Amino acid sequence: MYLYDDFDRTLVAERVADFRDQVARRLSGELTEDEFKPLRLMNGVYLQLHAYMLRTAIPYGTLSSKQLRMLAHVARRYDHGYGHFTTRQNIQYHWIKLEELPDAMADLARVGMHGMQTSGNCVRNITTDQWAGVAPDEIEDPRIWAEVVRQHVTLHPEFSFLPRKFKIAVGTARHDRAALRIHDLALQLHRNGAGETGFEVMVGGGLGRTPFLAKTIKPFLQKRDVLSYVEAVLRTYNQFARRDNLWKARIKILVHDLGAEAFAKEVDAEWQSIKDGALALDPAIVAEIAGRFRYPQYQRLDDGPPALGETRRADRRFDAWMNNSVVNHKMPGYAIVTLSLKPEGGTPGDATAEQMDVVADLADRYSFGEIRVGHEQNLALPHVAQRDLAALWRELHAIGVATPNVGLVSDIIACPGLDYCSLANARSIPIAQEIASRFRNLDLARDLGRLHINISGCINACGHHHVGHIGILGVEKNGEEFYQITLGGKADADAKLGTLIGPAVPYAQVADVVEDIAAAFIELRARPDELFIDTLARAGIEPFRERVYAAR
Amino acid sequence: MPLVKGSRLVEDDYVRVLDEEPIPDGVPVIVPGKRFLADASELSQREAPLGVLWSNDRRVAELEPWLNRLALVALVFPKFRDGRAYSQARLLRERYCFRGELRATGDVLRDQFQFLLRAGFDSFEVKKPADALVFAKAAARYSVFYQPSADGGAPVLRRRLQPGNVPAVRPREAV
Amino acid sequence: MTSPLEKKIKITGPVVVTANRVGDGAVVYRRGGGWTTALDDADVTTSATEARALITAAIADDLNAVGSYIAPVKLTGAGGVLPGNLRESIRHDGPTIQLPEPIGVETMVARRKNQDAHVSL
Numbered sequence: 001m002y003l004y005d006d007f008d009r010t011l012v013a014e015r016v017a018d019f020r021d022q023v024a025r026r027l028s029g030e031l032t033e034d035e036f037k038p039l040r041l042m043n044g045v046y047l048q049l050h051a052y053m054l055r056t057a058i059p060y061g062t063l064s065s066k067q068l069r070m071l072a073h074v075a076r077r078y079d080h081g082y083g084h085f086t087t088r089q090n091i092q093y094h095w096i097k098l099e100e101l102p103d104a105m106a107d108l109a110r111v112g113m114h115g116m117q118t119s120g121n122c123v124r125n126i127t128t129d130q131w132a133g134v135a136p137d138e139i140e141d142p143r144i145w146a147e148v149v150r151q152h153v154t155l156h157p158e159f160s161f162l163p164r165k166f167k168i169a170v171g172t173a174r175h176d177r178a179a180l181r182i183h184d185l186a187l188q189l190h191r192n193g194a195g196e197t198g199f200e201v202m203v204g205g206g207l208g209r210t211p212f213l214a215k216t217i218k219p220f221l222q223k224r225d226v227l228s229y230v231e232a233v234l235r236t237y238n239q240f241a242r243r244d245n246l247w248k249a250r251i252k253i254l255v256h257d258l259g260a261e262a263f264a265k266e267v268d269a270e271w272q273s274i275k276d277g278a279l280a281l282d283p284a285i286v287a288e289i290a291g292r293f294r295y296p297q298y299q300r301l302d303d304g305p306p307a308l309g310e311t312r313r314a315d316r317r318f319d320a321w322m323n324n325s326v327v328n329h330k331m332p333g334y335a336i337v338t339l340s341l342k343p344e345g346g347t348p349g350d351a352t353a354e355q356m357d358v359v360a361d362l363a364d365r366y367s368f369g370e371i372r373v374g375h376e377q378n379l380a381l382p383h384v385a386q387r388d389l390a391a392l393w394r395e396l397h398a399i400g401v402a403t404p405n406v407g408l409v410s411d412i413i414a415c416p417g418l419d420y421c422s423l424a425n426a427r428s429i430p431i432a433q434e435i436a437s438r439f440r441n442l443d444l445a446r447d448l449g450r451l452h453i454n455i456s457g458c459i460n461a462c463g464h465h466h467v468g469h470i471g472i473l474g475v476e477k478n479g480e481e482f483y484q485i486t487l488g489g490k491a492d493a494d495a496k497l498g499t500l501i502g503p504a505v506p507y508a509q510v511a512d513v514v515e516d517i518a519a520a521f522i523e524l525r526a527r528p529d530e531l532f533i534d535t536l537a538r539a540g541i542e543p544f545r546e547r548v549y550a551a552r
Numbered sequence: 553m554p555l556v557k558g559s560r561l562v563e564d565d566y567v568r569v570l571d572e573e574p575i576p577d578g579v580p581v582i583v584p585g586k587r588f589l590a591d592a593s594e595l596s597q598r599e600a601p602l603g604v605l606w607s608n609d610r611r612v613a614e615l616e617p618w619l620n621r622l623a624l625v626a627l628v629f630p631k632f633r634d635g636r637a638y639s640q641a642r643l644l645r646e647r648y649c650f651r652g653e654l655r656a657t658g659d660v661l662r663d664q665f666q667f668l669l670r671a672g673f674d675s676f677e678v679k680k681p682a683d684a685l686v687f688a689k690a691a692a693r694y695s696v697f698y699q700p701s702a703d704g705g706a707p708v709l710r711r712r713l714q715p716g717n718v719p720a721v722r723p724r725e726a727v
Numbered sequence: 728m729t730s731p732l733e734k735k736i737k738i739t740g741p742v743v744v745t746a747n748r749v750g751d752g753a754v755v756y757r758r759g760g761g762w763t764t765a766l767d768d769a770d771v772t773t774s775a776t777e778a779r780a781l782i783t784a785a786i787a788d789d790l791n792a793v794g795s796y797i798a799p800v801k802l803t804g805a806g807g808v809l810p811g812n813l814r815e816s817i818r819h820d821g822p823t824i825q826l827p828e829p830i831g832v833e834t835m836v837a838r839r840k841n842q843d844a845h846v847s848l
Contacts, residue, residue, distance in 0.1 A: 030682070098749065
């Protein structure tokens with residue numbers, strides 16, 4: 001948990017005052033919408049179908065219980081009593097009034113939260129994986145580096161008016177849980193043969209109209225050089241990416257047009273001039289930031305307390321939840337608990353203010369006051385003692401965040417879609433709900449195993465449909481909602497973009513199509529425990545395509 | 553267009569010369585970049601101050617050989633959202649050590665003043681007169697900066713390492 | 728991005744001009760030089776010329792509303808005006824899904840107990 005100091009707090013306070021003034025000038029007419037729009041976007045304020053939307057940053061998905069309570073307060077006081085957790089570890093409020101925004105932001109600022117740079121053509125929230133700091137397979141806590149970079153790119157005078165948005169992710173674990181390769185810039189920590197740690201730098205990933213996976217331009221960057229290298233990448237992007245066409249302004253297009261090698265050369269030329277200047281990272285500076293990350297005072301506990309096993313044997317539902325939502329922690333005797341925000345009939349990623357308050361209390365009692373937000377739109381409690389799991393489960397279950405469907409077919413990632421978003425062509429939430437209801441039987445869901453469905457309501461791909469095992473993209477055809485289906489996408493280190501399997505299908509048939517795909521999978525799989533994504537790789541998409549389009 | 557320098561509205565000493573016009577003698581002039589380069593060795597001999605208007609889609613490295621003869625470089629924001637000139641400004645100040653007047657022109661609005669100052673600009677052709685009048689206030693909106701920047705302010709990352717540090721408004725230099 | 732004014736205006740049925748109110752983002756419809764939240768009261772036209780006049784005035788009214796565009800409507804026999812496509816229906820009536828209920832913890836717990844009694848795992 002990163003603790004703000006006076007500098008951080010002052011910046012956020014000044015930002016609130018700045019925005020309050022800008023809102024006043026907009027309401028008085030001194031600023032036109034054209035002039036105001038980029039300013040409000042830099043504070044995470046969108047205009048959507050029904051109201052303004054506020055996107056609040058949750059840096060690298062880490063929240064304190066105090067912060068979560070404030071998020072609940074904002075939902076209650078300024079919105080319609082709920083919030084939506086996003087695929088970039090942020091939270092969105094969909095019913096905000098512009099007139100009340102400065103007050104909402106002042107409230108958020110009291111707990112060190114803000115909407116800075118959650119939108120606009122600047123560097124966005126830097127994401128990591130939601131198990132940062134507690135996963136057994138990580139080299140070190142990625143959030144320290146995310147924070148170092150976050151500070152550097154916040155209100156950066158040179159990079160606040162980039163050609164387009166810029167998304168950065170940091171990973172330090174063996175398994176990529178942060179979808180690094182779909183980011184504009186990704187930093188993956190490695191340990192080399194000599195035992196030193198350094199970053200692999202990847203650039204040019206991104207979904208949307210022209211999806212690309214990021215390419216490695218520097219296999220091993222010294223930690224000391226992180227800021228200067230990021231600066232060189234941003235400066236190259238700022239100067240040379242296209243500004244004439246919104247759809248061609250992301251860095252992925254520049255990297256593709258130049259070629260990764262030429263792009264890397266350009267960056268390197270710039271970097272050579274600045275690497276030994278003011279941005280060379282003093283270990284003292286990194287240590288100072290690392291020092292403001294507070295870690296729990298873990299107790300010395302044993303794995304597998306006997307009472308836990310007994311409760312598992314006695315309660316089938318608890319056992320199912322343990323198998324699904326609880327994973328190993330790097331500390332013996334502890335566990336990482338995922339809270340599913342995909343209950344049957346609910347909207348993926350939504351939580352009510354009441355639920356947030358209860359989760360905050362549970363975090364205080366069971367997780368050293370800390371909560372995580374994952375890009376799968378679920379929450380996590382990262383420091384739970386195994387001996388507390390049964391008690392915790394009962395309380396999570398009571399408020400509906402313990403559906404044991406994490407990673408399963410009904411753990412759907414969906415953007416808000418046409419029900420909320422002015423960019424959308426089609427709805428995504430009711431599609432997600434219908435699919436989830438077809439697979440409400442948990443035995444069936446468990447039998448299908450790990451199966452990621454991603455739904456986007458338009459080509460902007462906020463649902464990350466390109467990297468879903470099953471990807472669903474809403475399009476509009478003659479005023480009707482249709483959906484393209486892709487198969488075989490992956491967001492991990494072996495990242496792949498999904499393949500379109502045929503013509504778009506109408507709204508009413510999407511859930512049927514998913515059932516057909518599931519049925520084909522069950523017939524084709526080599527073993528009961530073969531994963532969908534592996535069956536697909538083995539059998540190819542042809543049998544699935546045939547099955548889906550046989551009768552359509 | 554009002555010109556702001558040193559947080560104050562000032563008269564513009566420079567004459568903006570267009571592509572085909574004759575360049576007047578004995579007065580400070582700003583000449584378009586392409587025209588300057590075509591005649592660089594001759595133009596840079598002139599006694600009166602010489603300025604160049606440099607478009608935002610050309611590398612400032614091209615101007616580098618002449619910088620010590622230039623009194624002014626004017627950079628362009630065709631729309632304020634087009635941020636290329638911020639990079640150009642920083643390169644001019646920090647890479648090529650340009651010490652003359654660095655002027656922001658085009659769609660220059662009040663909410664970008666502080667970014668512009670920190671990128672190294674020291675004069676501003678401000679689009680709206682009302683913005684020019686509040687320049688000093690707008691330019692002091694933030695007192696805390698994470699990054700090192702062209703105008704020399706100490707970045708937070710380093711200030712933290714000094715004991716007894718509290719955020720303070722950086723004094724504005726009178727020009 | 729082309730503004731609505733630059734696009735050629737093609738009218739194939741009755742239309743209104745709609746936007747979002749600046750202060751609170753609420754959906755509004757152009758009416759008599761101003762704005763209304765009631766679609767029934769909106770200025771409806773079937774003429775491209777009138778539509779252009781409406782949208783020009785709407786866009787100029789940047790102080791009060793933002794993002795103006797021309798939207799199709801359907802007319803009921805009784806003089807009522809209805810949204811003319813799905814997007815406008817959603818803007819008019821709200822999301823098509825059930826919004827989360829602000830129920831208190833006791834209610835949540837009680838409902839959960841009830842559900843557990845009826846659903847076998």
